[in-house]
Amino acid sequence: MSAAPTRPHDELQYLDLIRDVLDRGDPRPDRTGTGTLAIFAPPNLRFSLADSTLPLLTTKRTFLRGIVEELLWFVRGCTDAKQLSAKGVKIWDGNGSKEFLEKRGLGHRREG
Structure with a gap:
């Protein structure tokens, strides 16, 4: 009786996708002027829970406390990014500023 085939580590899906983008990606402009590479209709990544x-990339440093704080923020139904910012999680800061909202025709919305 042969052993069941071992499943590759979930993170390999991500690494394979990155390799595909680097090998076949089309250059695209972006707002920073740096430029990006993109592929049309990349494969869906599926991760086991x-x-x-927890599907967490280990090939780069990850702000685990920020991830947990953001997850709890979502679960609580919060929408005010200032709550995250006060805890040192700054990832949403730019998206709730008055300038950001006005540029998108959402100036009537509350900042944060």
Whole structure:
């Protein structure tokens, strides 16, 4: 009886996608002028949450406390980015500024 085939680590899906973008990606302009590479209709990535696992990239440093704070913020139904910012999680700061909202025709919305 042969052993069941082992499933590759979930993170390899992400690494394979990055390799594909680097190898076949088309140059695209972006707002910063840096330029990006993109592929049309990339494959869906599927991650298992079985056995208390969390799909977290290990090939780069990750702000784990920020990830947890943001997740709890979402779960609580919060929408005010100032709550995250006060805890040192700045990822949403630019998206709730008055300038950002006005540029998108949302100047009537509350800042944050």
